Amino acid sequence: MNVDIKKNYSRDLLGLNKFITKIIRNKRNEINQLIDKQLDYKNYKNMLDVGTTPSLENHENQILKYFYKKIDISCLSNLDLSELKYLYPEIVTHLGDGREMFFEKNKFDIVISSATIEHVGSFDNQLKFVSECYRVCKYKTFITTPNRYYPIELHTKIPLLHFLPKIYHRKILNLLGEKFLSLEENLNLLSKKNFLEICKILKIKNFIIEEVKLFGLVSNYILIIDKKEN
Numbered sequence: 001m002n003v004d005i006k007k008n009y010s011r012d013l014l015g016l017n018k019f020i021t022k023i024i025r026n027k028r029n030e031i032n033q034l035i036d037k038q039l040d041y042k043n044y045k046n047m048l049d050v051g052t053t054p055s056l057e058n059h060e061n062q063i064l065k066y067f068y069k070k071i072d073i074s075c076l077s078n079l080d081l082s083e084l085k086y087l088y089p090e091i092v093t094h095l096g097d098g099r100e101m102f103f104e105k106n107k108f109d110i111v112i113s114s115a116t117i118e119h120v121g122s123f124d125n126q127l128k129f130v131s132e133c134y135r136v137c138k139y140k141t142f143i144t145t146p147n148r149y150y151p152i153e154l155h156t157k158i159p160l161l162h163f164l165p166k167i168y169h170r171k172i173l174n175l176l177g178e179k180f181l182s183l184e185e186n187l188n189l190l191s192k193k194n195f196l197e198i199c200k201i202l203k204i205k206n207f208i209i210e211e212v213k214l215f216g217l218v219s220n221y222i223l224i225i226d227k228k229e230n
Contacts, residue, residue: 020154023214025059028114031212031222032066035142038224039071039110043139046072048108050098050133051116054079056087063114064088074108076101099128103136111137114144121185123194130198134225141225148189150219156181162189195223 049063052075061084067073074092075081081093096102098113099120111133120129133141146154153162156178162169166184173182181187192209199207204225212220 020157021057021059024154025062027212027214027220028059028062029066031114031144031220032062034210034212034222035112035224036066038140038142041071044071044109046074046108047110047112048103048136049073049075050101050111050113050129051119052077052081052084052093054081054084056083063112064091071110099125099132101132101136105135106138107136109138109140111141113142115146117143117145118187118189121188123188126188126190126194127198127201130204130223131202134202134204134227137225137227139227141223141227143223144220145190145195145223146220147218148191148194150214150217153189155187190221192218192221195221199223199225 047067052064053060054077055061064073064075064084068088069090072092073088073090074094075084076094076096076098078095078097080095085091085093098116113129113133117126117129120126130141130143133143148162152159156162156173158173158176161172164172166188170182170184173179192211195209199205206227207223207225210222210224211218212222214220
């Protein structure tokens with residue numbers, strides 16, 4: 001995740017930040033529970049979290065909060081995680097890029113990435129990101145992202161605008177003063193169709209896409225790849 005991403009979508013629109021961050025925290029915990037049900041702790045000994053943020057906000061790093069001490073966790077980020085390491089001394093931290101990891105093939109039993117793929121840039125970069133997560137994973141890969149077609153876009157907190165073709169969405173965001181988030185390199189939302197296309201291009205066959213709902217509509221997707229069967 002880009003070093004400036006957090007400060008660029010932390011504005012408190014209509015005083016709703018506290019409510020929105022609570023929703024985000026609850027949804028991420030729900031996602032972790034879904035992932036937890038698929039883990040075999042007798043055989044899965046370690047996990048890589050790709051795109052860990054150094055943020056200490058309560059709704060961030062739910063993966064660490066949920067899985068810490070259940071399984072050995074390594075964290076890959078392009079940001080300094082020293083403060084996080086202080087809170088979670090048993091994690092192993094790595095500085096690097098999720099689109100081009102330096103780990104060998106099948107290094108980690110489990111690879112998880114939460115709400116990072118929408119921040120890695122173009123569709124080609126998103127392809128590289130999934131490909132790398134898949135490459136360094138031995139058993140299962142879990143990649144989560146917000147649904148592009150959920151009515152409220154929680155980075156900008158603007159409703160419906162993101163339903164427009166991306167070129168117009170970005171132009172209007174720029175006009176509204178959201179220059180940072182108008183750039184593809186900082187925010188490139190995905191749909192279920194995008195996940196399906198990525199798996200087709202990468203020739204990944206044994207996968208499912210779980211849907212997580214908020215107020216009856218799909219708010220998040222979880223791409224789950226079982227590498228042993230591919």
